[in-house]
Amino acid sequence: MPTVAIVLAALAKSRRLATATLALALGLTLLSMRSALGMGSSGATLTIGLTLPGMTQRKVDVDATTLFHTLMTDFFFQDDGTVYVQTGDIPAMWLRDSSAQTLPYVRFAPAYPQIAQIARGVIQRNAKNIITSPYANAFTAGYRLWEEKWEVDSLSYPVLLASVYWRATHDRGLYTQQLHWAYIHIVETYECEQQHAACSGYRSRMLPNHGKGADYAYTGMIWGAFRPSDDPVRYPYNIPQQLFAATELEDLAHQVQVGYGDDRLAMRARELAAAIRLGIERYGQIYDFRYGWMYPYEVDGLGNYVLMDDANLPNLLTMPFMGLVAHYDPLYINTRRFVLSHDNPYYYSGRYGDGLGSPHTRTGWVWPLGIIGEAMTAFTASEVAESIEELRVLDGERGLIYESVDPNRPWLYTRNDFGWANALYAELIFRSVANLAPTAPASRALPTFLPFGYGPPRITTETQAWEAAATIYTALGQILSGG
Numbered sequence: 001m002p003t004v005a006i007v008l009a010a011l012a013k014s015r016r017l018a019t020a021t022l023a024l025a026l027g028l029t030l031l032s033m034r035s036a037l038g039m040g041s042s043g044a045t046l047t048i049g050l051t052l053p054g055m056t057q058r059k060v061d062v063d064a065t066t067l068f069h070t071l072m073t074d075f076f077f078q079d080d081g082t083v084y085v086q087t088g089d090i091p092a093m094w095l096r097d098s099s100a101q102t103l104p105y106v107r108f109a110p111a112y113p114q115i116a117q118i119a120r121g122v123i124q125r126n127a128k129n130i131i132t133s134p135y136a137n138a139f140t141a142g143y144r145l146w147e148e149k150w151e152v153d154s155l156s157y158p159v160l161l162a163s164v165y166w167r168a169t170h171d172r173g174l175y176t177q178q179l180h181w182a183y184i185h186i187v188e189t190y191e192c193e194q195q196h197a198a199c200s201g202y203r204s205r206m207l208p209n210h211g212k213g214a215d216y217a218y219t220g221m222i223w224g225a226f227r228p229s230d231d232p233v234r235y236p237y238n239i240p241q242q243l244f245a246a247t248e249l250e251d252l253a254h255q256v257q258v259g260y261g262d263d264r265l266a267m268r269a270r271e272l273a274a275a276i277r278l279g280i281e282r283y284g285q286i287y288d289f290r291y292g293w294m295y296p297y298e299v300d301g302l303g304n305y306v307l308m309d310d311a312n313l314p315n316l317l318t319m320p321f322m323g324l325v326a327h328y329d330p331l332y333i334n335t336r337r338f339v340l341s342h343d344n345p346y347y348y349s350g351r352y353g354d355g356l357g358s359p360h361t362r363t364g365w366v367w368p369l370g371i372i373g374e375a376m377t378a379f380t381a382s383e384v385a386e387s388i389e390e391l392r393v394l395d396g397e398r399g400l401i402y403e404s405v406d407p408n409r410p411w412l413y414t415r416n417d418f419g420w421a422n423a424l425y426a427e428l429i430f431r432s433v434a435n436l437a438p439t440a441p442a443s444r445a446l447p448t449f450l451p452f453g454y455g456p457p458r459i460t461t462e463t464q465a466w467e468a469a470a471t472i473y474t475a476l477g478q479i480l481s482g483g
Contacts, residue, residue: 046063046064046065046471046474046475046478047061047062047063047064047471048061048062048064048429048433048434048467048468048471048472049061050062050388050433050459050460052385052388052389052459058385058389060388060389060392062399062429062433063399064471064472064474064475065475065478065479066398066399066400066422067425067426067429067430067472067475068105068426068475068476068479069398069400069422070088070101070419070420070422070423070426071101071105071118071423071479072479073417074086074087074088074101074419075101075118075122076141077121078121078125078141080128081121081124082121082122082124082125082128083118083121083122083125084125084141085097085098085101085102085122085125085419086419087101087138087418087419087420088415088417088418088419088420088422089415089416089417089418090415091140091141092138092139092140092146092147093125093129093138093139093140093141093146094137094138094154095126095129095130095136095137095138095139095154095155095157095158096137096151096153096154096157096228096420097419097420098122098125098126099122099126099157099158099160099161100157100313100420100423100424101419101420101422101423102118102119102122102161102423103160103161103164103423103427103438104423104424104426104427104430104438105118105119105423105426106119106161106164106165106168106439107168107430107436107437107438107439108473108476109165109168109169110168110169111473112476112477112480114480115480116165116168116169116171119161119165120165120171120173120174122161123158123161123162123165123174123179124176124178124179126158126161126182127158127176127178127179127181127182128143128178128182129143130155130158130182130185130186131178131181131182131185132145133145133148134155134185134186134188134189135148135150135189135202136148136149136154137149137150137151137154137226137230147230149204149206149225149226149230150193150202150204150224150225150226151224151225151226151227151228151230151241152190152193152222152224152238152241152242152244152245153228153240153241153244153245153314155186155189155190155245156241156244156245156247156248156249157248158182159183159186159248159249159251159252159255160248160251160441162174162179162255163248163251163252163254163255163441164438164439164441166255166258166259167439167441168439172259174259175255175258175259175260179259180256180259180260180262183252183255183256183265184265186252187249187252187265187268187269187272190222190245190249190272191268191272193222193223193224194220194221194222194223194272194275194276195218196223196236197218200223202225204225204226204232206226206232207225207232213225213232213233213236214233214234214235214236214300215300215302216235216236216237216300216301216302217300217301217302218301219237219279219282219283219299219301220275220276220278220279220282221237221242221275221276221279221280221283221284221301222237222241222242222245222276223236223237224236224237224238224241227241227310227312228240228241228310228312228313228314228315229310229311229312229358229359229360230360231310231358231359231360233298234298234306235298235299235300235304235305235306236298236300237279237283237284237298237299237300237301238297238298239280239284239295239296239297239298239299239316240297240313240314240315240316240319240324241314242276242279242280242284243280243314243319243324243325244314244322244324245273245276246273246274246276246277246280247273247322247323247324249269249270249272249273249276250269250270250273251441252266252269253265253266253267253269253270253273254266256269279301283299283301284296284299285331286299286305286307288307288334288338290338290343291334291335291337291338292330292334293330293331293334294331294334294335294338295316295319295331295332295335297309297310297315297316307338307343307344308344308345308346309338309339309344309346309347309356310346310356310357310358310359310360311346311355311356311357311358311366311367311369311370311373312358312360312367312369313369313373313424315339315356315373316335316336316339317336317339317340317356317370317373317374317377318373318376318377319332320332320377321373321376321377323441327377336377339356340374344356346358346359348363348364348365348366348407349407350364350366350406350407350408351407351408352390352393352394352407352408352410353366353371353390353393353394353405353407353410354366354371354390354407355367355368355370355371355374355390355407356369356370356371356373356374357370357404358370358404360404361403361404361414362404362406362414364406364407365404365405365406365407365414366394366404366405366406366407367403367404367405367421368391368394368395368401368402368403368404368405368421368425369420369421369424371387371390371391371394372387372391372421372424372425372427372428374387375387375388375428375432375456376427376428376431376456377456378456378457379457380457381457381458381459383457384428384432384456384457384459385459387428388428388432388459391425393410394407394410396413396416400416400417400418400422401418401421401422401424401425402414402415402416402418402421403415403418403421428456429468429472430472431455431456431458432455432456432457432458432459432460433458433459433460433464433465433468434460434465434468434469434472435458435460435465435468435469436469436472437455438455
């Protein structure tokens, strides 16, 4: 039987692949990856040994294979040639989660064609999902709506994934007709929700005011109904979502020009992004006597705002990591001080850890996503090391990451298999331990004052980083070969 690599090499020779053949290739890849879950039984474990910096030496071992857990267990090939991504233990595919679960692994696509095929399958799957309903945030394997919560960031995540994939591979096969249609849907939906009162009929029983949400004023920003946590907004302009949408509209404009020569759609996307940024400048900055000028979490354009932050991305804490603001922006520095203080009603402390929580789960419970977000935006290596140590105390027996956990009784938690958190933890290790830089989105490929996405300080020496990177590549090679 031909190996996965041989099958994919043969497939790559033709741009017009039959759907059934592509599905077979993806199936072989994913099947071989799942068979590798048992590779530890032969004694072939691959461990990254860390000595965390600080006053006292602390040792942490990271099983390199767990860094690819979500890739091995949550990705499923489909008969239409796409890849369905389950968000861990929930049988549904979120636009946000599936993109975030794929992003850390795109950096390996140039070395491993299997990864490129999988990433492209996810992109095409989400293009079909968006065409099915641009207002839905989650879908079943049969393209049915799992949830129809209008979240501004849900349409931005697939754009980010496609942009990063293009920059990593320059694979023009990415630019299919269905992806073009999806991009048209994204721009049209954002334009409509910018003029929500005149254009949109969206309602939700979870919103006040007979499903219409709180009163608001036109700001140039995009009206939203739900946060990245899937909870209803208090005010319709969530600032992290707005910054993310503006950034990804600029990415979209670049892509449609490169991929389709669609200058008209590119202009519409850039005009919309500019209006959003102007709205943020006018309405999305507030003065707090304790912290100075800072970003609020949500505003309504009428002078009301919410001061808080939530562990789910995009949030205020991780804006530099996502390339939305500069890490040394004074507004961000003030905002970060607030977010990581008890003035933030969703920042919690316990015996075994501190970090952001969420109204989505129990009061006082910390989300590992929030701890990872703190590490991703850390100013010092010791802050990164402390976050990694907390994560190891609060994680599961298999080294996997929970959704939320009681920081005083870490045996109490929600969701023991949370794909998004496992992927973001892998991203943290790739960057801060192995020094594996991410791929910049296409529109941010040219040199700028700051590189795309602030990277956390590295906690390893040069030699240790090389060794960790070699271990990670060895683990991935074994997984992909099924060995």
